[in-house]
Amino acid sequence: MGILDEDVARVRESTDIVGLISQYTQLKRVGQRWSGLCPFHAEKTPSFSVNDSEGLYHCFGCRASGDAITFVREIEHVDFVSAVEVLAGRCGITLRYSDSEEHEGRRRHARLLELMERAVEWYHDRLRTAPDAGAARRYLRHRGFDSDEVARYRLGWAPDDWDRLVRGLGAPAEDLEAAGLGFTNRAGRLQDFFRARILFPIDDERGRPIGFGGRKLPGTEGAKYQNSRDNVLYNKSKALYGLDRAKTGIVQANEVVVCEGYTDVVGFDRADIGRAVATCGTSLTEDHVRALKRFSRRIVLAYDADEAGQAAAERVYAWEQAHEISVFVVHLPPGADPDELARSDPQRLRSSVVDARPFLSFRVERVMSAADLDSPEGRARAADAALVVVAEHPDELVRDQYVMDLADRCRVPPDQMRARLEQVRRAPRPSGDADRRSRGLDEAERPVSGVGRLPELHDGVESEALRLRLHHPEVAAGALDARMFSHALAAAAYRAVEAWGSPAAAVDHVPPEVAEVLARLAVEPLEIDPTDVLARFAGEVGRRTLADLEAEARSSMDPLAFAEVVSWLKVTLDHLRRPNVDVDTLMELVAFLRAEVVQTDAESSGNVSSGTAPEPVAETSDVGELE
């Protein structure tokens, strides 16, 4: 089984252990040995040393020790065979295996990696030279990519064709499918997986391409990004774009910046922050944390502010404890992403990374910045809302630091704050790990609704629309209707505000989860332009309405039923996707959608709708059925 002994010995002898370990920690020569901070445990003074001539390392702090193979096994979390393969790859040794089946499996894996490498080259060549890639080249130039960068990131172009790549590579269909480069269509023909997209090759941390992120050109059909599907090489909850290139920078700065997009990584690079990686179409997972902590235990999230604030707090704190990491959050200007900021104001991008706040602090400041600290009521509300966030932190000492700071800022005696915090911590929690920064008010004192709790309302278009109603009633009132919301909790919250006039007046009359949503949304300002919110919301409602109309037309046996309104709706929805939405068109759409939900409601309930009159809030049991 495994690799032939003599090959293992050859790999061990040929490996430069100082060069290997230097990829993970900085080593300095001290007499006969090399010394540095241990890559296996967190420390401030070096207790890790490497003996170059013996090919061994030892840590006097955590007692990790071994040879080059042990080092790779422990730091990369791989088995013996993989560790030897990693090292063999570094020194160009071709391994022989004792077991023929294993030999076959490893060979197939190597073959697929080689195929991916050829695909990257093929796509890259298309982007640079093919006449049909002109638009892609123009787009990249427009986004600030010069030819050096295109070469460095090995960007590619997947032509707008059925099978150009699979014919071009001429590999077995089975391999092309296994590597996610092609698929067999319904006609039984092998087809390219990517089509008409700019491709960002995603490498494993050893720099070998395992997948692609594909971006469409503006003004073309389809989702903005399409990524490789999970396969034998690529797993999206483990893959980190840019990790191979960023490794050294991460170790040197002892910090890794995690962002969301391929171009954000490029943006950080351009701003001389060569330690950024991106998750590929997913949020941060524990597997990502495991991969990153081997390079640095300081993880800085550079997400859009809303998403960072919304990141599942419980999971973050659990990871901090289990993996001894610290999570920080970069505060980006509202609506800005790192890619844009790198072009418009690289200095600001750099300083925002330097000023990253601990995760809890970031969340507390979001609550506090939205609070009204000039009135006693406002300060009490702010204290409550902030305590809910603080309560989630598992460490009592950490919580207490924040409590004292908040007591000061909200002018509440610290002991009273502590008592309140305990109250919040004892209060029953809803299931799920979504944000619940508003659960400050004591739930036990609220009337309990007769129905089960409604599903939680996550941040998104509907909660934005609710915030629009709370913070810009002049825009929302009269334009929106509770029936336009698909989420039962959002609809109930909207109804409550309509019925009682304000969230403050409503909270005493509604079920706790509705009060919670209102309290939370009321303390968070709307950082987006009201018209944009309205446009996004109308877009969402419009797409649902369109689907309904089309379904109804199909079932009515009359292919032309609603044809006119359907085509108008399509054109209007298309318009909404463009920047600088025309307000009149938007308001026309909103009025149409509002009339539509009122009418549908009247039809389905079999009576004449009461139209715009607010309905009694006790009806949460009804809205629950809309889910």
Ligand SMILES: [Zn+2]
């Ligand atoms: Zn150690």
